[in-house]
Amino acid sequence: MRTLFNGEFSVAYGQMYIDSRTDPDEGPEAGLHECFLGQSAGLCGAAVPGHLFLLTGLHTGSVPLTVELHETEPPLDFGGWQDIVETSFHTASNDTKLIEWGGGGWDIGLPTGAYRVRYHCRGMDEAHDGVRSEDEPVLDEYLLQFWPAPPKRDRIVKKTSNIAAYWHRFASELPPPPTPEELAETRRLALEKQEREARDLQERLERRAWGGCLPSDRLRNVGGNVAGMVDLDVALVHAIDEAGPDIQRAMARWAAHRSCDVAGLSGVDWIGRGLAELDRGVPFSPPLDEEARTWNLLFRDPQVPDTIVTLPDGTPHASQQAMALPALTGAAHPDPLQAALDALYAAAAAHGTGWRDLFAAVRTAFPETAHAPLPPANRPPGHAEATVVARLDWRPDKEPRHEP
Incomplete structure (x- = not known):
């Protein structure tokens, strides 16, 4: 086992992220809804390739966070954690970062590959919508484990808190994610719109330059x-x-x-x-x-x-x-x-x-x-x-x- 991160990590709006995309502007938007499309489990959204959307109980401040890389699937710790979910994740590059809501990021050194992700949460109800600085008592804390594994369905391993139940319900009510063909068509239409708008702008500028x-x-x-x-x-x-x-x-x-x-x-x-x-x-x-x-x-x-x-x-x-x-x-x-x-x-x-x-x-x-x-x-x-x-x-x- 290798520890990729261990310490206090800043969150805002109850969010933090793992991102390995080289160009986040390409592909689907990594918003809240987009990241949980088609999942039954909340808390860790993985529907956008190369991106994880992690939810916390705390609204703003810092939370204790540990990120680990295991060679094989680690044993489950049912007693120490109140809420646990699993999903699959495939890195999009060698540059995988732990990202704050405002955009700051730290390279965690996760090698390229396909992984299973287990997200552990404790104290989410107690921290719900709270604000905390590093020197104040801990309200909630989190553990994120990666190990190599082929992709499979996400799942709820353990559910205790009301906040986790809310996010599980939120995810289960979302539609399935778009297919690769639908994503390609969306990109094609967006590109066509961009090119059409560029042509229209060029024509307007040319009309202006030539007296209308x-x-x-x-x-x-x-x-x-x-x-x-x-x-x-x-x-x-x-x-x-x-x-x-x-x-x-x-x-x-x-x-x-x-x-x-x-x-x-x-x-x-x-x-x-x-x-x-x-x-x-x-x-x-x-x-x-x-x-x-x-x-x-x-x-x-x-x-x-x-x-x-x-x-x-x-x-x-x-x-x-x-x-x-x-x-x-x-x-x-x-x-x-x-x-x-x-x-x-x-x-x-x-x-x-x-x-x-x-x-x-x-x-x-x-x-x-x-x-x-x-x-x-x-x-x-x-x-x-x-x-x-x-x-x-x-x-x-x-x-x-x-x-x-």
Whole structure:
């Protein structure tokens, strides 16, 4: 025989536990009802695999407790103990702990295996609902014995106290525990619910990020400065996506021209040549065919003006020419949607605080973008409209539609 624990042990709500589960969150909950399902005996609940639920007479305080490991079944001590029950227990790991109600635990060194458990109780009626500290007289005490044995039904070995009779009646009136198949189905349904809730949360967050309307797959996966455009005018972004590749390509060229015009770049010979090549749909000639050379020339060419602009996000003293040039290079991107969004974003930066007027001109030049179609299934909650209306702070002007 080996003593695994011997001393005062804290209990609360008349409970203490043995637990060997590596992840208590997996599997059934180890609550009072769950641990006694299908048992005829109370006091020691073993219906949850890898867990024992031990009941005491004392409500709060410390009780003398001894835990023993025997090689074979020990002899019964009918005279020294008032209430005795037996049940079967199989450890779930090598880490078996004696656990307090609040969560503190001590490793008792119980090897992995299948055991018979005998729980001995004395003084339960005297201690019922009592409170005791270690230096006060003992009211109730307990002995827990383990020995290797195959599983079999729990049983009441000796019954004396009213408290034990109450818990035996409580256990006997509970239904049988769920079968392994039922537990698996419960876990499957819980996992499905968790995954469904995660998808719903992701969709709500995505709707919020995209102005209440889920993006198309193309818009969701497009690269470039789509996030910047969403921050400026999400309704316009959806409208550009719906407009189709021909309108997107025309819009990219339009934005490149507007950007270079406002920054005074259209009259620079190599940039003007690049605009013409963009309109014809042919590759850029040097220096625009190589990024490093393009930027190097932008800051060295005396033809290039040097003006500053306050960006749409409020950043002051930005180089207007550095903001404008990416509209030209971005407009040539192979993906027409990304080309339109990148060119417009750069053009908005080049226009600075006048970016709203630029977007108003976009809607005038390209009427397809005045409203963003929104399917009913994509409608934000509480919105009856079938479209996302363009921003209220843009004003149309008289500029005719640009036809490159």
